[in-house]
Amino acid sequence: MKAVNQVVGSLSRVPGVVAAMVVGASDGLIIEASEMIGRAPGATDTRRPTAALASYLYSKVTRASDAARLGTPAFMRLEAESGHICVVGARDVVLVTIVAPDANLGRVRLDMMNAAKDNR
Amino acid sequence: MTNPTVAEAWVAAPLKRLMEDARLISGVLLYPSGRAVGQFGFSNAADVMSICALTSAINASARELGRQLDGKPFYEMHHAGAERQVFMARAAAGAQEFLFVGVFDRESSLGMVEIYFSEFQKALEKLLPENQTIAIRPSGDFEGELNRSLDALFGPIGKK
Numbered sequence: 404m405k406a407v408n409q410v411v412g413s414l415s416r417v418p419g420v421v422a423a424m425v426v427g428a429s430d431g432l433i434i435e436a437s438e439m440i441g442r443a444p445g446a447t448d449t450r451r452p453t454a455a456l457a458s459y460l461y462s463k464v465t466r467a468s469d470a471a472r473l474g475t476p477a478f479m480r481l482e483a484e485s486g487h488i489c490v491v492g493a494r495d496v497v498l499v500t501i502v503a504p505d506a507n508l509g510r511v512r513l514d515m516m517n518a519a520k521d522n523r
Numbered sequence: 524m525t526n527p528t529v530a531e532a533w534v535a536a537p538l539k540r541l542m543e544d545a546r547l548i549s550g551v552l553l554y555p556s557g558r559a560v561g562q563f564g565f566s567n568a569a570d571v572m573s574i575c576a577l578t579s580a581i582n583a584s585a586r587e588l589g590r591q592l593d594g595k596p597f598y599e600m601h602h603a604g605a606e607r608q609v610f611m612a613r614a615a616a617g618a619q620e621f622l623f624v625g626v627f628d629r630e631s632s633l634g635m636v637e638i639y640f641s642e643f644q645k646a647l648e649k650l651l652p653e654n655q656t657i658a659i660r661p662s663g664d665f666e667g668e669l670n671r672s673l674d675a676l677f678g679p680i681g682k683k
Contacts, residue, residue, distance in 0.1 A: 431634025455634030462632075 407435040410498065410518045415440070417514050419506020421486065424454050424499045428462070431455035434496060449501070453488060457481075457499045461490045478512055493519035529561035530675035537646035538563065541625075545639040548607070550625035551575060555582055555613075559672040560621065568677040575669055578611060578624045601633055610636045616647040 414423035415437035424436040549564025557579035589597035599612035
């Protein structure tokens with residue numbers, strides 16, 4: 404099992420990842436987070452609200468997936484105008500990344516899934 | 524989910540938003556003196572009275588404990604129970620301080636409550652009437668203040 408700082412470190416180095424976080428699944432609080440790549444000095448730090456809302460959303464998606472008898476969700480991606488939020492569950496934590504719109508999403512997905520597998 | 528009842532109309536909208544966004548089951552906004560400003564999720568004045576008195580006392584103790592341990596008062600407190608969780612925090616609007624205590628369950632999370640509470644705090648700051656600080660100074664009559672605020676929230680006892 405990798406240490407959380409290693410997980411965050413390796414995910415944040417994936418091309419296109421703006422920020423990577425390990426977040427408590429039940430409380431939505433950040434356990435470990437990378438710096439936000441490319442954030443202008445003085446610009447709002449969006450990591451905390453993103454972590455809280457992404458983990459909340461993931462818990463709802465898990466319930467929806469259960470209700471549809473599909474089992475535990477493997478990967479969740481939210482596509483927005485200016486990028487993506489990707490979430491993968493790993494026991495008591497969720498891995499959350501904020502990803503640039505032009506990122507290689509296949510690579511982000513694979514690395515997040517592998518990181519989650521290492522932590523299961 | 525019922526709308527908040529308030530003793531001061533200007534807190535109604537931000538309190539309702541906090542309740543809905545953070546998916547809180549119940550909550551009370553009060554002054555550190557124990558005087559209730561608004562509440563949701565309670566139908567009984569006695570419950571709100573107990574919560575105001577306890578929150579006021581807990582805030583005073585936690586503030587002093589924070590000062591002793593960390594050199595500054597604690598900002599917020601969280602207690603996770605088996606089913607429900609309690610979030611308690613101070614909110615400053617200008618020179619005026621408020622206390623908030625809210626209860627939530629698995630439909631929400633501490634992270635969510637913290638995020639929406641910081642938005643609530645900004646809304647209080649923005650909406651606080653200019654003459655508010657002068658009007659709410661504690662009179663030293665804790666029981667009288669508490670009863671007056673409860674009358675404003677639930678109506679005078681015996682007149683229903």
